[in-house]
Amino acid sequence: MDFWSWVLIVVAGVGIPIVQAIGVSNKKTTMEEKLKSLPDFSPTQKIMGNNGDTGLAIDENRKKVVLIKNGSSGVNLKPITYRDVLTSEIFVDGETITKTARGSQLGGALIGGLALGGVGAIIGGLSGKTKSSEKVKRVDLRITVNDTKSPLHDLNFMDFKGKKDGIVYKSAMEQARHWHGLVAVLIKTADNEDERQERIEPSSNVESSTQTSLADELSKLSDLRDKGVLSEEEFSTQKRKLLS
Structure with a gap:
């Protein structure tokens, strides 16, 4: 080369x-x-x-x-x-x-x-x-x-x-x-x-469950009032107790 x-x-x-x-x-x-x-x-x-x-x-x-x-x-x-x-x-x-x-x-x-x-x-x-x-x-x-x-x-x-x-x-x-x-x-x-997030979610679920139960109870009271089982005054009293 x-x-x-x-x-x-x-x-x-x-x-x-x-x-x-x-x-x-x-x-x-x-x-x-x-x-x-x-x-x-x-x-x-x-x-x-x-x-x-x-x-x-x-x-x-x-x-x-x-x-x-x-x-x-x-x-x-x-x-x-x-x-x-x-x-x-x-x-x-x-x-x-x-x-x-x-x-x-x-x-x-x-x-x-x-x-x-x-x-x-x-x-x-x-x-x-x-x-x-x-x-x-x-x-x-x-x-x-x-x-x-x-x-x-x-x-x-x-x-x-x-x-x-x-x-x-x-x-x-x-x-x-x-x-x-x-x-x-x-x-x-x-x-x-x-x-x-895992610590927060359980409390959120409890809060959501509480809100759902409250809505259900109010709905039941409304039904009882509409059916004449509860008077308007009785309905108002029970409603205040639920919301307090």
Whole structure:
């Protein structure tokens, strides 16, 4: 192989990664611009995945989350509420290393509903064991949401081989843990809201039942008055007792 052939190989080896990096950068910019056009959403925190295919944004004031996907048909934005977020998992080379899931009764029912829809095996992840290899190729965050048609959203933080003690892997894991922690806070917030709702609903039911009983008693008194069993004075007296 002559000198110029070697030169072409070297140039190609350097140029291809640069072109790929520019392409990813452009995809991230496109997702950023699309997010700006979304009404009633002001992201307080956002991130675009390492490969430029997906992103995630949070509006803490409105309690909303936007799942971002960049596909062949363009950028798709999927706004959801905190309560639609069911689980969050960090994957390293396809293995779950940590997971947070909704713990309330309602949250558990939603997760169960997705499992019945045929995606339970996917939601469960893999074995949960970490690989002992010194090198890692991928680091991803997987979010499960309350949508039977598209329940999974994967956010990539690293997609090329690197050492576990290397800067790239450590940086990717730091970002993944940060966002996993944020989503875990959303899940906890939703659980707290569910618990408050569960405490409120019984008292609401009692109040509703009381109101129904009162209406029934008043109706019975009216019937007795109309039939002549009670005089108008007797009806008024009994009515005051019920309403007091």
